[in-house]
Amino acid sequence: MNASLSTFKLVAAALASASLLTLSACGNSEPTTSMPGMNMTTTMPGAHDMATGDGLSDTEYGLTFKPGDVVLTSGKPQTWTFQVIGPDGKPVTRFTPEQTKLMHFYAVRDDLTGYQHLHPTRAADGTWTVDLASLDPGNHRFYIQFTADGTDGRPVTPILSVPVTVPGDYVHAPLPAASPSTVADGYTVTLDTGSGMMAGHGMPLTVTITKDGQPVSNLQPYLESYAHLTAIHERDLAIAHLHPENPVTGNSGGPELDFAANFPKAGNWRLFIQFQVDGVLHTAAITMTV
Numbered sequence: 155m156n157a158s159l160s161t162f163k164l165v166a167a168a169l170a171s172a173s174l175l176t177l178s179a180c181g182n183s184e185p186t187t188s189m190p191g192m193n194m195t196t197t198m199p200g201a202h203d204m205a206t207g208d209g210l211s212d213t214e215y216g217l218t219f220k221p222g223d224v225v226l227t228s229g230k231p232q233t234w235t236f237q238v239i240g241p242d243g244k245p246v247t248r249f250t251p252e253q254t255k256l257m258h259f260y261a262v263r264d265d266l267t268g269y270q271h272l273h274p275t276r277a278a279d280g281t282w283t284v285d286l287a288s289l290d291p292g293n294h295r296f297y298i299q300f301t302a303d304g305t306d307g308r309p310v311t312p313i314l315s316v317p318v319t320v321p322g323d324y325v326h327a328p329l330p331a332a333s334p335s336t337v338a339d340g341y342t343v344t345l346d347t348g349s350g351m352m353a354g355h356g357m358p359l360t361v362t363i364t365k366d367g368q369p370v371s372n373l374q375p376y377l378e379s380y381a382h383l384t385a386i387h388e389r390d391l392a393i394a395h396l397h398p399e400n401p402v403t404g405n406s407g408g409p410e411l412d413f414a415a416n417f418p419k420a421g422n423w424r425l426f427i428q429f430q431v432d433g434v435l436h437t438a439a440i441t442m443t444v
């Protein structure tokens with residue numbers, strides 16, 4: 155994919171509007187942040203908050219993702235800044251924790267490599283600073299997810315994003331073929347989609363984690379959940395972040411993690427699945443075809 159085509163696709167996807175993707179996303183272990191007016195597409199227990207939109211817009215509910223003026227470079231860790239501008243035109247300074255954090259930040263290159271899930275820190279004036287790991291050159295997308303008051307004064311939890319470019323020679327990596335399983339740090343992560351994922355249908359997705367052929371049942375809660383699954387669409391970089399339905403009861407998660415997912419678009423999705431064992435966070439990446 156060349157750079158201009160990629161940019162065009164991103165813009166086209168953003169214009170295609172906000173309701174393409176309705177993957178279920180748990181926002182919080184407390185059912186206090188349910189969002190009014192959200193389109194609930196599942197009644198499975200534990201699926202509280204639903205992410206609306208496909209995450210491709212920089213503005214939702216009157217909240218705008220505004221990058222600072224940091225110029226990105228490749229090949230070394232760096233800090234990057236941004237603000238969320240509220241309906242009143244001023245930087246938002248009041249956020250509600252979601253999964254123990256006030257702000258969740260995801261970065262990925264447009265070939266779905268270089269995934270980062272980070273937690274920025276906030277200054278009193280509403281400026282956020284994120285410590286990025288080294289980025290490769292190329293077109294990236296930066297996403298933020300948070301809970302704050304939207305246009306009507308009620309709390310909302312949007313995912314907003316902006317395209318960013320890291321200068322330098324760009325080698326586009328081919329997307330790994332779809333596969334039911336992958337290995338990360340010695341852990342085998344296997345997807346079970348039953349008879350297959352169909353676009354536009356709410357369906358169960360089970361993730362099983364084993365090591366050396368043995369089920370792993372000592373997952374630790376990481377940010378109040380046994381796993382964090384970020385799904386990004388191959389072509390337009392639509393995103394959803396979701397958590398398993400399994401109740402969190404100490405360091406005893408797994409081996410099966412049950413997600414309620416609704417992939418409204420056909421095509422390849424790259425799933426980044428994060429889980430923690432013995433204080434170490436692991437990230438498995440796997441391609442799934444819907």
Ligand SMILES: [Cu+2]
Binds near residue numbers: 259
């Ligand atoms: Cu996070």
